[in-house]
Amino acid sequence: MKFRPFVRNLALLAACLAAPFSTRSDEGMWLFNNPPVEAMKSRYGFEPSPAWLEHIQKSSVRFNNGGSGSLVSADGLVFTNHHVASDCLQKLSSAQRDYLKTGFSAGGRSEEPACPDLELNVLMSIEDVTGRVNAAVPAGAGGAEAERARRAIINTIEKESLDKTGLRSDVVTLYDGGRYHLYRYKKYTDVRLVFAPEKAIAFFGGDPDNFEYPRYDLDITFFRAYENGRPAKVEHFLKWNPQGAREGELIFVSGHPGRTDRLDTVNDLEFLRDVANPLSLNVIRRREVMARAFSERSMENARRAEDELFSYQNSRKARLGMLAGLQDPSIMNRKRTEENQLREAVRKSAELQGSYGDAWDRVAAANRVQKEIYGAHYLWERPQAFNTQLFEIARDLVRMAEETRKPNAERLREYSENALPSLQQALFSEAPVYDDLEAAKLADSLGMMVEMAGAGDPLVKQVLAGKSPQERAVELIQGTRLKDVSVRKKLAAGGQAAIEASDDPMIRLARLVDPAARKLRAAMEQKVEEPKRQAYAKLAAARFAIYGTKVYPDATFTLRLSFGQAKGYVEGGRRIPWTTRMGGAYQHAAEHQNREPFQLPESWTRNKDRLDLNTPFNFVSTADIIGGNSGSPVVNRAGEVVGIIFDGNIYSLVLDFAYTEERARAVSVHSAGITEALRKIYDARQVLSELGVGK
Amino acid sequence: MKFRPFVRNLALLAACLAAPFSTRSDEGMWLFNNPPVEAMKSRYGFEPSPAWLEHIQKSSVRFNNGGSGSLVSADGLVFTNHHVASDCLQKLSSAQRDYLKTGFSAGGRSEEPACPDLELNVLMSIEDVTGRVNAAVPAGAGGAEAERARRAIINTIEKESLDKTGLRSDVVTLYDGGRYHLYRYKKYTDVRLVFAPEKAIAFFGGDPDNFEYPRYDLDITFFRAYENGRPAKVEHFLKWNPQGAREGELIFVSGHPGRTDRLDTVNDLEFLRDVANPLSLNVIRRREVMARAFSERSMENARRAEDELFSYQNSRKARLGMLAGLQDPSIMNRKRTEENQLREAVRKSAELQGSYGDAWDRVAAANRVQKEIYGAHYLWERPQAFNTQLFEIARDLVRMAEETRKPNAERLREYSENALPSLQQALFSEAPVYDDLEAAKLADSLGMMVEMAGAGDPLVKQVLAGKSPQERAVELIQGTRLKDVSVRKKLAAGGQAAIEASDDPMIRLARLVDPAARKLRAAMEQKVEEPKRQAYAKLAAARFAIYGTKVYPDATFTLRLSFGQAKGYVEGGRRIPWTTRMGGAYQHAAEHQNREPFQLPESWTRNKDRLDLNTPFNFVSTADIIGGNSGSPVVNRAGEVVGIIFDGNIYSLVLDFAYTEERARAVSVHSAGITEALRKIYDARQVLSELGVGK
Secondary structure, three states: OOOOOOOOOHHHOOOOOOOOOOOOOOOOOEOOOOOOHHHHHHHHOOOOOHHHHHHHHHHEEEEOOOEEEEEOOOOOEEEEOHHHHHHHHHHHOEOOEOHHHHOEEOOOHHHOOEOOOOOEEEEEEEEEOHHHHHHHOOOOOOHHHHHHHHHHHHHHHHHHHHHHHOOEEEEEEEHHHOEEEEEEEEEEOEEEEEEEOOHHHHOOOHHHHOOOOOOOOOOOEEEEEEEOOEEOOOOOOOOEOOOOOOOOOEEEEEEOOOOOOOOOOHHHHHHHHHHHHHHHHHHHHHHHHHHHHHHOOOHHHHHHHHHHHHHHHHHHHHHHHHHHHHOOHHHHHHHHHHHHHHHHHHHHOHHHHHHHOOHHHHHHHHHHHHHHHHHHHHHHOOOOOOOOHHHHHHHHHHHHHHHOOOOHHHOOHHHOOOOHHHHHHHHOOOOOOOHHHHHHHHHHHHHHHHHHHOOOOHHHHHHHOOOOHHHHHHHHHHHOOOOOHHHHHHHHHHHHHHHHHOOOHHHHHHHHHHHHHHHHHHHHHHHHHHHHHHHHHHHHHHHHHHHOOOOOOOOOOOOEEEEEEEOOEEEOOEEEOOEEEHHHHHHHHHHOOOOOOOOOOHHHHHOHHHOOOOOEEEEEEOOOOOOOOOOOEEEOOOOOEEEEEEEEOHHHHHHHOOOOOOOOOEEEEEHHHHHHHHHHOOOOHHHHHHOOOOO | OOOOOOOOOHHHOOOOOOEOOOOOOOOOOEOOOOOOHHHHHHHHOOOOOHHHHHHHHHHEEEEOOOEEEEEOOOOOEEEEOHHHHHHHHHHHOEOOEOHHHHOEEOOOHHHOOEOOOOOEEEEEEEEEOHHHHHHOOOOOOOHHHHHHHHHHHHHHHHHHHHHHHOOEEEEEEEHHHOEEEEEEEEEEOEEEEEEEOOHHHHOOOHHHHOOOOOOOOOOOEEEEEEEOOEEOOOOOOOOEOOOOOOOOOEEEEEEOOOOOOOOOOHHHHHHHHHHHHHHHHHHHHHHHHHHHHHHOOOHHHHHHHHHHHHHHHHHHHHHHHHHHHHOOHHHHHHHHHHHHHHHHHHHHOHHHHHHHOOHHHHHHHHHHHHHHHHHHHHHHHOOOOOOOHHHHHHHHHHHHHHHOOOOHHHOOHHHOOOOHHHHHHHHOOOOOOOHHHHHHHHHHHHHHHHHHHOOOOHHHHHHHOOOOHHHHHHHHHHHOOOOOHHHHHHHHHHHHHHHHHOOOHHHHHHHHHHHHHHHHHHHHHHHHHHHHHHHHHHHHHHHHHHHOOOOEOOOOOOOEEEEEEEOOEEEOOEEEOOEEEHHHHHHHHHHOOOOOOOOOOHHHHHOHHHOOOOOEEEEEEOOOOOOOOOOOEEEOOOOOEEEEEEEEOHHHHHHHOOOOOOOOOEEEEEHHHHHHHHHHOOOOHHHHHHOOOOO
């Protein structure tokens, strides 16, 4: 359940509002600079020290392609999920060498292959810059002026910090406008593959078992961070605990939940329910069907589209669960009640009412605008009309040329001085591009463009140039030279003149679409996002005033600390135990007659007799997680790794907007099961010894 | 590529307009009472005699679940496609006995199992009743009055004919209002299974190979029609030709093409492109994804949903092809040119212009109304909000009680005296109903209902009764007793009083929705269909006046005759031969490493050495066919079976609105390949001897 943002630029993700804090549950995705000390103390008698928190924080890793991980050795060994790594595994594979199928184990450090475009971040510090950001926005400024001023100060703060520290410096919007924090990251861009099992066991049970429990998945991969061509020497890393979590034990999860909408206004939730989620689900379904049809034509097609297809399936299941929650009248009624309580509390105080009372209506007004432009923005700016990395590359080249001519403060966020290196890391990736897959994707999305914008739309007509979506897609993909990284680099180096001179059809297409796309982006930022930011700042202030400051912000793909217990649950009257055992994998395969995706890899059938089949394999806990937390270390009080988050159960799918402790569970691989598999199935002695686990 | 009508009631299918006839191609789906004699004569030197036509007509069979077939022995042996039969095969199967997997071969006539609800029709006569129908509609009547009058006279004509002849008597609307013909059918409702191969070879290549060529599919099944508990003795049946079609030979196809839109006005095509097809494709995709997710959970789930999933995949591929055509500017421009030519010709004659000149604008006006009500009509009347047979059963019971209290002339078409027996045949089917599958389908469609109609819609709220779509679906499916056929029969016998007294939740739901649904149906019939019928009657008259009467009407799932040549084509510069050979099946399997859906059944691998691998297996022809033609016999000049239609190639998908002879091809199983397989793989001596093929 990796977090795969549809919106590529993380800075654009809508963030949300904090939930009233309750010490009666394990709820919360907490900031490391505002941890739930009281709750942990009162519920579990545990009080984290500043050193403990710093150690966990600096051992945690963000995977910028949408997941989490942790440092687990002094030599930069990084531990994450296989399904977070699969993007890299796919890019390192070819028709002759399929690491998703065979798994991978480096014979030694010299044999660790580098991922083409992976960036890892480790959070080094947090600084509150709310005052400075808000002071830069003139009081009473309109949406356009306010948005420009806010963007300028944020770009400036980031650049100053980057120049001063050399660290990636992101100003993060929390409480969707209530706070602005400057996050400084140590960045690793040379990341190499150390060990991955076969996908058949990493994702055993496939799509049918995804978001389900009980489970039997070895969803792990080890990478190594390099610096200057050598394994990174790190001060903070987590100690491996080969016994793993025990039932009832207090555990912590440190990771990067991608997005929640827990304290969205009801109007915002309705927008998700009525507009955003139905559209994105229809698009995900059509792409899933397209990718599967492509895959089924040949084995090599299946290999090429494998990670893409997984991504659609994973998103579809996650969003279906979210939408089901939004369509459940009982859940929406609860949300309405909570909102009315807060509004009532505000109304009772003349001061609060005067300052914050109009916030809800302002959100609703912004959504009325959003409804008008959402579809067009989705097509042209996000830009879902062009579902191919080659268009994204073309657009980045076109925009980079234009934006980098402007002063840093005026640039679109993703082309600011601070953001540019990460963008270029992706732009100049040597990952393979498959013409046939890209053409199938683009043809489908051009068809969707005709459906959504209408065949008579002037821009649609220009995009198609008199051809059918299918024909035009093939022409564009076959015609573009952007598959060659040296061509991209040359265009980037040539700046605006090179872009204007280019006759590459994809560059021309990106230029054709850009004026309309930029207009839509400006409208979205100025008329929807900035007004909402201001309204949610009021809502946050109202909450702080009424509920106090022990409130956590909605998830924003930044580092958070969750806590909970390893604990089973009851489903349909039946007790679901807290853990599964390795022997269960064999039974589960047999129940499905060993047919895909329930076919265990040969390494597992061959080594069955060597295993202690009673070893815990996967386990559930009450920790509050969501997509993006995939790969997060699960640690005990001593800060040792006792497992790794890789999924949530089916009841966790509503965690996007409401935490429930009754049946919603995070699903982890147990470190005892991992140790047993590394030792007896994979004979991965080097990894084990680096983890400090001898014979 | 069986024709699976989304609209259950065939009488409701929108029909269309005739294409200008051309003797320069093999175009046309011809009426048996207006065959293309000149074209056949001039192109192929063949002139069919009335006796030849009558023999072919009366040997042709319509499968009322959406396909075609033929009588091939004096004892009522019926020959069709496996994928037309799969509905019955699915219904006859259980967890212990899976005929789709194993195939079926009756040991003798006593071992032929009866299909639960299959109805076959053989066309006995055609009578033109246009004058009588139009005379009953008062000149200048408004949509509502005209629609009622037309429905009354059609119901009356059918009832009179039924009473007089005892034959099923359908008034068929041709040229979408240009002509009304009374079709009288001999009806078989006791249909039993004789022989079916394994689905693995019948649908070898599965969804990836569907609508593709070259192909290697044994897509055949034999049934037997029974009368009074005995094999039907038939006068007309087709002789089997074990040599089969030869390259270049003139062949004929007699079958039931479901729907074409060849001479829709451009405005109607735009409606298909912009509204109808995108919606239905999104719905098909979501159901395909839902059915596949259901299937993948267990082997038994996969068996239960198998035919359902195939149906979605098949529709998706067909409609994607259609939509791709509609989105192709070059095709739409051609359509526009054709329309302008006709309009110009009408405009040149004051008389034609006065009588017919407003037809195009009238169609456009009807579509403006249609656009307003299409979504609601789709949800509540078609009724796609409730994707479960149990709702359809409930609604039929509710409406039958109400409609049968009215005089025949006033009833909704499907509850008229003539239509009722067929409706009851389906209503009282003993086919299995699986709670889990029905609940999954209903939950998905209720979710779609919320998305389309909005969570705040009063009817939506009443339907959900405060529950989530998922919860409500489970409650309805588990609560209804309509799974028991005796309950249905009791409710049907009890009439309106029994319906009103029933506390069955599905009956209550159907009653809740019915007033709104009926209102939408009336609006669609009175404000869209009747005005279009009148407008298309004008267009038809204009065409007859300008192009002459040698014009074929669009397909309406009634019997048509097509002709053409067994002939290959050129694709990307490569010659695609007219036929494949049986040995090719083994090569094709090997190329895909024998993985599903490219895994040959054991019977084929075991008997490979016995086969003449050079025997023709599948072949292509220029005959003009479309969905619904599946199972149509391919006959030679002597009227002998030389093959059976089962698919069209990828270029045939635009045949819905334009015939092209260049690359569009019908795909058939060759009778030599069938004979070889029956003899050497299945040792089906009884079938072979009944076909007159000895050792």
